[in-house]
Each structure stands twice: as structure tokens, then as C-alpha cells.
Amino acid sequence: MKPPPFEYHAPRDLGEALRILAGVRGKVLAGGQSLIPLLNMRLMAPEHLIDINRIESLATIETTPRGVTVGALARHSEVEHSGAHPLLGQALRLVAHPVIRNRGTVVGSLVHADPAAELPAVLAVLNGSVRLARDGAAAGDAPLVRDVGAAEFFTGPLESAVRPDELAVSAFFPALPARTGTAFREVARRHGDYALAGVCAVVTLDDDLRVGSARVACVGVGPVPITVDVTSECDGRPAATVDWAAVTRAVREATEPEGDIHATAAYRLRLVGVLAGQALSEAAREAAAD
Template sequence: MKPPPFTYHAPRDVGAALRTLAQVRGKVLAGGQSLIPLMNMRLAAPEHLVDINRIGSLSAVDASPAGVRVGALVRHSDAEHAGAHPLLTRALRLVAHPVIRNRGTVVGSLVHADPAAELPAVLAVLDGTVRVARWDGRAVERDVPAREFFTGPLESAVQPGELAVSAYFPALGPRTGTAFEEVARRHGDYALAGVCAVVTLDDDARVTAARVACVGVGPVPVVVDVTAACEGADGADTDSAGTGGERADRGWADAARAVQEETEPESDVHASAAYRRHLVGVLAERALRNAAREGTAARGA
């Protein structure tokens, strides 16, 4: 399979890339792990291809106490090995296979906006942002919150002429744990359903905040705040027997049901909508328990 003809551009800096994108209607090439197959199958036929791989300034991972900023050319494998954010690192280990992670980019996955992909869910549950730039006589940037960035299946807020230059993942607070659970037909496949969770505990190991983002059960990542549903859940009682353990079990189960109610799964050749809804409930409870368990360990550290 071969792609249709296109004009190739290879800018050397961000300004040149933005000027090119302002002049032509084309696609940006970073990792190419989604774009190139689409072109080869003639599902995408851009007249211009703007290759940003020579722009070294987009290859940085900048970590600070407030969060992690990942440049547009940071590969999945580089971000994983950097280990700058626990939930991002955890999610990256679930992305496809090593050969894909060695070329694919974190920001490229976000812009591709596949609702079955892991990284959009991570950005969404953390309430992160994507920095987008355009040329207006000079480089003009805007930060788009995750809740506004994913606009539909394979659709993002990046407009023609714009370039996503980085993504920002806010840091976790104290006594906070994370987890990512998913089920796929084969290792490396897109998940039938997945859930990432962030749970914060107080000094007594009680849940003070809990959020999940679901993969593969809606047109965009489905984010649910389950703090109220987790009332009574105790991070120290996630495996307990007796009254305290039963109370914790009810809290996690109530949260899982709340997540199920917010999902809009569809049936396909791989799984029915009913199975996906059941699966997301099981995974939500598991992810919340595991995140609380990690938060308890962090609390005691």
C-alpha cells in the first residue's frame, strides 16, 4: 500500500512550522503511527505533510513540582522511561507494543483523540491541558483544557493551521494514588474498556477526592467524579473483613455503579454494549481500590 501524492515540508523550528501550516492545509507528521497507516489505506489524503521531527525544541520533558510538560516530539518510550508522572508512566506501559512506543508521540496520541486510547483518559482525569500554537505575524499560543480538547471520536480542538506543541499533566497531591485497569483481546490491542483512577485520602485514610476516566465507552474520555459515591470508603479497608470492610465495599461498589451510569458504550464485532458497561463497572471498582491502596502507602511513607 502506498499513500496518495503529497507535498513534503520539513521546517527546522516552530516558527517555520507555523508559517507553513498557515499557508497550506496539511497534516502534521510527528510519530506517524496513526497518520501513515491512514494514508497508506487511502483513508487520509493530505495535499501537504509538515514533518516536525527536525524541531529539537519540541523534544523536552519538563518536570516541576506543579506538573509535567511533554513536548510534541517526545516519544511514548522516552516519556515512560523519564518516569516524571506516575499515572502517565502507568498508562504508557499499556500502549501498543515497544516498536510503536519507540516512534509514537504522547501529544500525537492526544491530537488523534481516539476514545479507545489510554493517554486521552489520563489527560482528562488529571484535568490537564494541551498547548496549541498558530501563526499571526508571530507565534500565538493558547492552552486548551482536556474537557474542551476532545470534541468527538478522532476529533480534537486543534484547528487548521494550528500545531499542538506540548501537553501538561498536573502533578498529584499528597496522599494520592493512581491506577489504570483495562481489558483487551490481545496484549497491545486497543482495550475493550479501560478505567484510570485518581484517589486522594486524608490523614485518617478516608477518601476526600476520587475521579475516574473511562476508555472505549463513549465518543470522548468519560470523566466521572465519584467522591460522593465513595463516602464511607476507607483506603485502609480495601481488603478488610468485618463492618469496616463491608462499608468500604459498599463505597467502591456505589462508585462503580455511578461510573456505569455515565457511560455510553456501543456494540461492535468485539463486544456488546452491555458487556462493555459491565466491564467498565468491574474495572472502575478495581481501579479505585488499587488507587486507594497506593494512596494509603503514600500516606504512610
């Protein structure tokens, strides 16, 4: 199938892109791994398409002691192999196939806001944020920017806080404290498919190897990534003595799975609990070995 007709724009700098977005209602093309199929199947018919691939300033991966900032044109594969953040690397290895990761972008996946995707869960469990920019012509030359935390960024299935005149220019993933381990577990029908359910976990231990913090984010079991803090269930015990399978009761209670042709709601509920226990246990072992 062919996409519906649209007017094509290819800005060469951020200011030009924002000026175009301020004047039209259209869609932004970065990696296009979700947008192009939607256009070809005529599930979307924008009047304008703004291709930002010529804006070199957006193709960045910046690492500081605070964390990692990923620009809007940084590809999955680039971030995966950069070693910039351990949990990002674990999640990106599970995203589709290499040919998709070579073109798809981290920020584009976040904006697409698929509740079954891996990267929204990573942003959520890390309390990361997305930087949005819009044209600042009315207030001067500089673009107007705002940072939106993960808790507010994902507003529903395939819905985010990005306004029609805004461009998501980067995403920020906070650095991990010392003695912190991470893990990502999921189950899919075929390698590269969206997960039936998935869980990423972040566990931080104190100097006595007791659990100081334990959080998970779940995919495929709710309208947005569901984050659950299970620190209190660990009761400050040494990580080696925690019954992680029992701890995950709180995770199951927080999820809202739905059934479909691939899996029943009951199966997804059972699966997310098993995966949460595995991910938390793996993250705790990694933290203890740090």
C-alpha cells in the same frame, strides 16, 4: 499500498512550521503511528505533509512542582521511562508494543483523539491541557498560543479542538497531591490491542486516610474519554471501608458503550464497572501506603 501524492515540508524550527501551517491545509507528521497507516490505506489524502521531527525544541519532558509538560516530539518510551508522572507511566505500558512506543508521541496520541486510547483518558482524569500554537505574523513575530483543557479538547471520536492552522506543541499533566494513588486497568482481546474497555483512577486521601477525592476516566465506552467524580459516593469514609464495587454504579450510569464485532454494549458496560472498582481499589491502597 502507497499514500496519495502530497507536498512534503520539513521545517527546522517552530516558527517555520507555523508559517507553513498558516498557508496550507495539511497534516502534521510527528510519530506517524496513526497517520502513516491512514495515508497508506488512502483513508486520508492531505495535499501537504508537515514533518516536525527536525524541531528539537519540541522534544522535551519538563517536570516542575506543578506537573509535567511533554513536548510534541517526546516519544512514548521516553516519557514511560522518565518517571515523570506515575499515571503516565502506568498508561504508557499498556500502549501497543515497544516498537510503536519507540516512535509514537504522547501529544500525537492526544491529537488523534481515539476514545479507545489510554492517553486521552489520563489527560482527562488529571484535568490536564494541551498547548496549541499558530503563526503570529499578523500580530508580531511571537507565535500565538492557547491552552485548551481536556474537557474542551476532545470534541468527538478522532476529533479534537486543534484548528487547521494550529500545531499542538505540548501537553501538561498536573502533579498529584500528597497521599494520592493512581491505577490503570483495561481488557483487550490481545496484548497491544486497543482496549475493549479501560479505566484509570486517581484517589486522594486525607491525613485520617479518608477519601478526599476519587475520580476515574473511562476509555472505549463513549465518543470521548468519560470522566466521573465518585467522591460523593465515598461519603468521606476511610478508604479501607469503601465498597468500591458499589461506588462504580455511578461510573456505569455515565458511560455510553456501543457494541461491535469485538464486544456487545452490555458486555462493555459490565466490564467498565468491574474495571472501575479494581482501579479505584488499587489507587486507594497505593494512596494509603504513601
